[in-house]
Amino acid sequence: MDIVPQLIVNSVIAGSLYALVAMSFNLVFGATRFFNLAHGSLAAVGGYTAFFIGDSLGASLPAAMLGGVIVAAIVGYGFEFLVFRPLRRRKASNLVLLVASLGALTALEAVIAILFTSQFRTLSFLAGTTGIVHIGTGVMTHVQVGILAAAVLVLIGSWLLLSRTSFGRAVRAVSDDEEVAKIVGINTDKIIAVVFIIGSAVAGLAGVLAGLDTGIEPRMGFSLLLKGVIAAIVGGIGSVYGGFLGAFLLGFAENFGIWYISGEWKDAIAFAILILFLLFRPQGILGKKR
């Protein structure tokens, strides 16, 4: 039974990282209603920018993190402005937008690989010597505590933004029905642009934190995205709170699931849960039936 606290800790760590990706993915999906696969690559952008700032410019951790988040936000907005908005103008279907986002993801990963080579790198040089926290018989590094803190902060921040500000109300309106929101006078393009910026910034943060904890490589975005999307669907597609919930559920299911089964089945468990939900409750736990 000694193993249980460590499994709980592992579930929380995994859940927090998935939560960052899932919440931001759901935020963007809620407003635009299409599967933005390029969202994953923004994590890679965040991670690599932090690496560049820390390595080539010799900056400290906070500067590198901030840089990573800002550049990811800019790139995310760039995608919206250059790729998705023109396509939406032409009434492109969601499938077209999905394929376009896949293209954006692949192109961005290739650019990163060209600029930085495919070599795996860690950002731990930014964090310096990190300490450990003991939770029962489980251990957690300070970076991992940071990931948990980030996930909780983003959750609280999203709640404040969405429920307590007029901007948040506008986002909820656009998320509910874009056409009607336009009719009542909301500048949907501007709302969507800001949503992209916020969502991409959080994805960039996820990338920086993943880089500090494990490391960065050009294709890191895709695996983070897959898990984030599973979490988003399970918790409730389009709902930021659903993203948080689904992410932790996924984290726990994965880590406790392999307690008695071999670890090779971890991904299989995640995707099995996805299939079950898509079959029996496609709107997710917190989602509304459309």
Added chain:
Amino acid sequence: MNRNTKLTGIAVLIVVILGGWYLAKGEPADTGPIKIGFIGPLTGDAASIGESTRNAVVMAIDEVNAEGGRQYEVIYEDGKCAGPASASAAQKLIHVDKVEFIIGGICSGETLGAAPIAEAAGVVLLSPVSSSPDITNAGDFVFRVFASDATSGSKMAETTWKRGHKNVAVISEQTDYSQALRKVFEERFKELGGTIVISEGYPSSAKDFRSQLAKIKATNPDAIYLVPQTPASGEVLLAQVKESGITTPLFSNELVTTESFLTSGVSEGILFAEVNFDKESPEASMFLKKFAGRFGDINANTPPVYVASTYDAVHLLTDLIEEHGTNPKRVRDALYKVSDRPGAAGPLLIDENGDAVREYVLKQIQGGEIVPITN
């Protein structure tokens, strides 16, 4: 038939005749460049190894071409460190580019994927670094200048047993190379009387091993045998082993010598068996200097012996082609006779199965340095 049909018919006839004449003429056979194929992981998680070995090929071919005579041209294909991509790369090289010699694969999965295709077409497949025991019997035209893991896996099992460890936990990557090495280790260890308390596996893209390591810790093993292949996930695995507070003796493979593992300290204390790579030998130091001069230091994710071995493989192939001509059958026969041939990776002997016979020595990472151990 009407006028349009007639004109179309004549046009088609002209195209067919021109096409047939061009195909029958073919490439100028005797003075054009000799085409060689290369299959390696140019993209994906093992891309850093693919990049360095590709550079070794480039350097070797440039040296050969600079000597004059018939020039060589290499066609590089991406094997993605797996069977399927490597098989289609081999198909393309053999049936479209018409190569008769391939340097590759780098990953064992690539070599195993390309082998049946090369064998059926009578094309020589020479792998610089693949070590899966399955390659030994993969074909008459399939060779390697590296030794089979059957040697290193057994040696690790024997070393672990001799040091008094009776219960061992194993964690390995789900690739052809790692699984073959794991099987050899587990079989030999059980033969000696030991127990494998738990054997975990992980996919190449995994970055979170914490729960599997918690499971391993809970079985209280005497030692842990780690079999990574991909540098990215391997480095994270070793880092998380340390993070989880595991102090059990660790055994692994030569991947732990890659530069980034040494500088970050994740492979500290790990015991492994490596092909005896003498960096100080005249051939090796000359090669390493030349390589560094042209491409910079070997990237931190690639064990240097891989790069040296690739360089040797290319020179071996071109030397044999110079001597015996471009008929793959004659080159194949000559490959079986290779014995005591000097090279950057050490003297080379190829046995009757097309495998290199190389000595494996025990080493340990101490203070970031690779230190040889005598049992």
